[in-house]
Amino acid sequence: MFGAWQAGAWRSLAPRFQPDLIVGASVGSLNGYAIAAGWSTSDLCAWWLRSDMAGFKHLPKAIRFLMDARPLEIDYAVVLVDLLRMKPHTVTGSVVQAEHLLASCAVPGAALPQRIEGRWYLDGALLNPLPVWAAVELGATRILALNALPDVPSVLLRPLLKGFRASFGHRPALPSGIDLTILAPSRQLGSVRDAIYWKQANIEHWIEQGAADAAALATAAPF
Numbered sequence: 001m002f003g004a005w006q007a008g009a010w011r012s013l014a015p016r017f018q019p020d021l022i023v024g025a026s027v028g029s030l031n032g033y034a035i036a037a038g039w040s041t042s043d044l045c046a047w048w049l050r051s052d053m054a055g056f057k058h059l060p061k062a063i064r065f066l067m068d069a070r071p072l073e074i075d076y077a078v079v080l081v082d083l084l085r086m087k088p089h090t091v092t093g094s095v096v097q098a099e100h101l102l103a104s105c106a107v108p109g110a111a112l113p114q115r116i117e118g119r120w121y122l123d124g125a126l127l128n129p130l131p132v133w134a135a136v137e138l139g140a141t142r143i144l145a146l147n148a149l150p151d152v153p154s155v156l157l158r159p160l161l162k163g164f165r166a167s168f169g170h171r172p173a174l175p176s177g178i179d180l181t182i183l184a185p186s187r188q189l190g191s192v193r194d195a196i197y198w199k200q201a202n203i204e205h206w207i208e209q210g211a212a213d214a215a216a217l218a219t220a221a222p223f
Contacts, residue, residue: 001055001196002148002189003027004048004203008210009146009183011041016218017144023090023135025079025124028146029104033066033096036076045207054198056111063101072096077138078104079124079131083113086168088127090134110196125149127170132180136172142179150184153191181221186213 006028014035024032034044047053053062077092080103091100103114104124113122124131130147152158165171174180186209189195194202 001194001198001202002206003031004206005148005185005189005210006031006146007044007048008207009214010035011045011207012211012214012218013144014041019074021075021135021138021140023077023079023131023138025104025129025131026107027105027148029078029101029124030063030066033076033101036072036074037070038073039070048203048207049200051198051200056196059102059105059111063098067098077134079134080104080121081124081126083120083122088134088170089121090137092138127165127168130182132174133170133172136175136178141177143181145180145182147182147184148189153188153195157192183214183217185209
């Protein structure tokens with residue numbers, strides 16, 4: 001559900017920042033697809049406010065709606081994680097299908113991995129929540145990265161995930177000459193339960209927080 005913050009952030013960023021490429025992982029793959037398909041900021045925020053499009057149980061329906069609404073207008077890539085090899089996998093452009101978005105959003109414990117062409121894939125943010133490396137591999141030199149979840153909102157899960165990423169994380173060094181700006185929430189968005197279950201008041205609050213956080217960044221460091 002924290003993806004609503006990304007939608008709010010894009011509401012403030014869209015008039016100031018016109019991307020040539022969108023790369024998304026986990027819930028960012030959904031917002032990223034909508035942005036790359038030319039959705040208006042109001043339509044994207046309204047999509048998050050629909051209870052029938054929210055939550056893991058509605059994910060297949062939400063992705064079908066997302067992909068049927070408009071075709072991609074700019075370059076787009078989605079990051080998955082190969083479950084057996086525990087390596088990231090990037091899918092680009094017209095090759096991207098609903099199954100790839102489902103896989104990228106397959107958070108362990110909340111959604112099942114997806115089998116695609118004989119291999120199993122899951123949450124694209126598992127090894128690295130911010131796939132800047134994938135954007136660099138695809139030629140990006142000036143990157144604006146939105147990190148809706150800079151830390152896990154659970155004192156129990158946090159050390160487990162940090163230990164896992166220390167062992168399996170994908171963190172290539174950023175090449176020289178890359179202009180990277182990272183935007184993260186100015187305050188923690190909520191609990192693990194808030195992240196999983198849709199609640200209108202939360203969504204409205206996160207959209208507004210995202211818009212405010214992005215506006216503050218744009219004022220401090222114009223793009």
